[in-house]
Amino acid sequence: MDTDRLTLMTLRRLAWPVVVLVPVAFLGIFFLWPVTNILVKGFVGGRLWELLHEAVFWRVLWFTVWQAAASTALALVLALPGAHLLARFHFRGRSLLRALATVPFVMPTVVVAGAFIALFEQFGLNDGAFRMRHTVWALLAAHVFFNLAIVLRTVGSYWEGLDGRVEEQARLLGARPGQVFLRVTLPRLAPAVASAASVVFLFCFTSFGVILLLGGPTRATLETEIWRHAVWRGDMASASALAVVQLGAVMSLVLVSNFLQRRRGGREQTRLDSRPMPSRRLLGANLGLLLVALGLPVLVLVERSLATGNGYSFDNYRALTVRVTLLPVSALTALGNSVLFAVVATALAVLVGGFASLVVVYGRRSLSHFFDFGLMLPLGVSAVTLGFGMLVALDAPPMDFRSWRWLVPVAHALIGIPFVLRTVVPTLRRIDPKVRESAALLGASPFQVGRLVDFPLAGRALAVGAAFAFAVSIGEFGATSFLPRHPDRLTAPLALFRLLGTPGDLLRGQAMALAVLLMVLTGLAVLVIEGRPSGRGVVRGDF
Amino acid sequence: MLRLERVSVRFGQNQVLNQVDLTVASGEVLVLLGPSGCGKSTLLRTIAGLETPAAGQVFWEEQNLTAVAAHQRGFGMMFQDHALFGHLSVAANVAFGLRIAGWGVGQRQQKVAELLELVGLVGFEGRSVETLSGGEAQRVALARSLAPDPRLLMLDEPLASLDRALRGRLVNDLGQLLRGLGQSAIYVTHDYGEAFALADRIAVMDGGRIARCGRPVEVWADPQTEAVARSIGHQNILSLDNQGHCVLGRLGGQAGLVLVRSDGLRLAPSGVGARVVGSVFSQGRYDLQVEVGGQLLQLSAVEPVGLGDSVYLAWPDDAVVPLVASADG
Structure with a gap:
């Protein structure tokens, strides 16, 4: 046992600097340096002040x-209404509704x-009196689909935790159902509603792929404007200035959202012994609405991917193996790239995020706080800002990564690291020291404690974090769309974007097939997350 | 006057209330007593309009309320865990029903002040309900229920979550307050001490039915069934053999159960021999547990007795009451 402890201490002394330095270097080079670059370019050039005087900017x-x-x-x-149904009633199809609610998480923005x-x-609805495409309604519909x-x-789930007797009390005091909702239920739900709203708002504020594809050329947001200036016009000064604005806005929104989520913390004890059956009409209307809103887009997507000129077949899927002129490689190759990048990004995120989690949990206080804050920062920056920052910052020696193939998975890993941290850190913290002590008292050496106690518990969380990182990477579009393009670096979401951007039945069928495959890949990752208890709750609002 | 006619409630396959008949007279405090799961809370919720009966009718005076919604019945209810509105102040909690009823601000403030004085919480108007102690929250809930002047107030184990000393004091306060207001009330509890302290009449529930209903003395003196006897705290229940014999001698003519009420059973210079196995000093008397032929009996005595002492038991004839055995024994 003594030799064991000695080895452990030596190992710790040697390994600790690596554990600390790897995340610092990774974050410094690939995140802090690009962001600093944007800030410098945005502020120093003076473009930012000009921008504030342009009507176009304010319109955007x-x-x-x-x-x-x-x-x-x-x-x-x-x-x-659906939340009410889930929270207060028992009905057949409850689990179906719950399952449906995970569907949007399976779908990358481009999909x-x-x-x-x-x-x-x-x-x-593409044209005519009820034209939806390239209208603001298309954007709103897609955003609602995502965020429902x-x-x-x-x-x-918050509603489920609220004691229903309080509402009954209000009814007994004479309040009509409408009054009960407005005066009692809504105020009680306020923390959860505010928290959900802040997350949804942040998500829509930084929406990118959906706006580009559905909004049409005239609907520009900060994100699409950064992209247009940087990628299409090569006007880095304007793009930097816009990115500074975006950076400030998103950071503030994240702070507000975090504050609101913390406020949501305290819960009441629930005491629901008999959850009633809802009336048939209420149930039908609600389920119908949600089924249509959540299920229809997916169904149509799958149906379109199988439809060919006459009847249904897998022709569209087979066509993915053939390169079309629009793309430098076949769609299937792009999908292969995506999978490869996702695997690398996941490995990077798990390595860096795992090390960082160790520092957050076991490191000295100041170091722990620094890591906790620093590694979460990528969540406070939109994907577009991140991609743009890499584009402008990593193009000159000593950090010329333009021709580096693995820049894409590095960007994806940065977005995935906060998810790894969010799943692993709480689990490590939750391991009761008494469990370790009892293991030691039962005769386990420190190594065995690590192997038998910490790793099995944290390993599960690490798997969930990895699945998150994978899902994020496989569907990532915003940051990737900025990174230097090279035929062998085309990812599936980028390919899908190009296929969707052009009219024509043949390519449309292929696009749908590719979208379905992307959805399935993300779906597998989400299955891993949902299947693990520690994954639940993390998925809620963070994707 | 509240009147229930053969009210039945089912949850799925489960018959929770089985043909319940009940009346509550104006100004009367009726206590519903029974073990948890006997259906007393469901009965309360059905009267309130929060559960729909599968069969039967609920009347107030001559008005049939069976189809009337909860918010239109004009009944008040106090829940066990108070169900205060956490997002509102004490004053706003108490004023809630008045606001719904359309009272003006000035009238509301005045009424709230009166009610808070009534329940002993003067000056609590601006407090957040999150900061209240259990007893204070209970008083706010009471004031809130009383504010709209309900024609019937229902209290569902309102004191169950409080500690014992506080409970004893609040039971007395509550009883005085309800009587002072002439408030018709139904009070649900599983604590027979509370029941006897508060009730004008007691209704003892067992398995979804009302097994016994009457004035506290009547119910105490003649509980009629074993379940009722146990619910109200009787312990000296003996079974008789075919000739009506038990450890205390011949107490009946045939096989069955009898109750020997502890208020009748006493120590005597001669009689049936017993051995003292337990003695607890409580409120100036000694609660004794004695053993007779393998059977444990309870009684109380004024003088102390030593553990293991031999004593003699005697009882008047009217302390022995026949009981109907419960199905589950």
Whole structure:
């Protein structure tokens, strides 16, 4: 046992600097340096002040804010009845509804855009009196689709925890059902509603792929403007100035959202012994609405991917192996790239995130705080800002990564690391020291304690974090769209974006097939997350 | 006057209330007593309109309330865990029903002040309900229920979550307050001490039915069934053999159960021999446990007795009451 302890201490002394330095270097080079670069370029050039005097900028900012606000309001209004149903009633199909609510998490933004394009084509909404495509309604519909689930889960589970007797009390004091909802239920739900709303707003504020594909050329948000200036016009000064604005806005939104989520913390004890059956009409209307809102886009997407000129077949899927002129490689190769990048990104995220978790949990106080804050920072920066920062910062020696193939998975890993941290750190902290002590008292050496206690417990959390990182990477579009393009670096979401951007039945079928495959891959990762107890709750609002 | 006619409630396959008949007269405090799971809370919720009966009718005076919604019945209810509105102040909690009823701000403030004085919480208006102690929360809940002047107040184990000393004091306060207001009330509890302290009439529930209903003395003196006897705290229940014999001698004519009430059973210079196995000093008397032929009996005595002492038991004839055995024994 003594030799064991000695080895452990030596190992610790040697390994600890590595454990600390790897995350610091990774974050410093690939995140802090690019962000600093944006800040410097944005402030120093003076473009930022000019920008503030341009009407176009204010129009873009205004549209960004109001489309996010409108999407949030719509998602709240549409999801609240369903949340009520989930929270207060027993009915057949309850688990179906719960399962449906995870669907949007399975769909990368570009896939959602694809699903809505398919939906519009299927129901003749691409033009004519009820044109949806390239209208603001298309954006709102897609955003609502994404975010219904966040509201449903956040508010639904909070609602379930509220004691229903308080509402009964209000009724007995004479309040009509409407009054009970407005005067009692809504105020009680306020923390959960505010928290869900802040997450949804942030999500819509930084929406990128959906806006590019569904909004059409005239609807610009801060994100798409950064992209347009940087990628299409090569106007790095304007893009930097916009990115500074975006950085400030998103950081503040994240702070607000974190504050609201912390406030949500305290819960009441629930005492529901008999949950009633809802009336048939209430149930039918609610389930119908949610089934249509959540299920229809997916169904149409799958249907379109199988439809060929005459009947259904796998022709569209087979066509993915053939390169079309629009793409430098076949769609299937792009999907292969995506999988490879996702595997590398996951490995990086697990390595860096795992090390960082160790420092957060076992490191000295100041170091722990620094890591906890620093490694979560990528959550406070939009994907577009991150990609843009890498584009401008990593193009000159000594840090010229332009031709480096693995820059894409590095970017993805940065976005995945906060998820790894969020799952692993709480688990490590939750391991009761008494468990370790009892293991030691039962005769386990420190090594054996690590192997038999810490690792099995933390390992599960690490797997969940890895699945998150994988899901994030496989569908990532915003940051990737900035990184230097090279035929062998084309990812599936980028390929899908290009396929969707062009009209034509042949490519459309292929696009749908590719979208379905992407959805399935993300779905597998989400299955891993949902299957693990520690994954639940993390998925709610963070994707 | 509240009147229930053959009210039945089912949860799925489970018959929770079985043809319950019940009346509560104006100004009367009725206590519903029974073990948990006997259906007393469901009965309360059915009267309130929070559960729909599968069969039967609920009347107030001559008005049939069976189909009337909870918020239109004009009944008040106090839940065990108070169910205060956490997002509102004490004053706003108490004023809630008045606001719904459309009272003006000035009237509301005045009424709230009166009620808070009534329950002994003067000056608590602005407090957040999160900061209240258990007893204070209970008083706020009471004031809130009384504010709209309910024609019937229902209290569902309102004191169950409080500690014992506080409970004893609040039972007395509550009884005085309800009587002072002439408030018709139904009080649900599983604690027979509370029941006897508060009740004008007691209704003892067992398995979804009302097994015995009457004035406290009547119910105490003649509980009629074993379950009722146990619910109200009787312990000296003996079984008789075919000739009506038990350890205390011949107490009946045939096989069955009898109750020997502890208020009748006493120590005597001669009689049936017994051995003292337990003695607890309580409120100026000694609660004794004695053993007779393998059977344990309870009684109380004024003088102390030593453990293991031999004593003699005697009882008047009216302390022995026949009981109907419960199905589950």
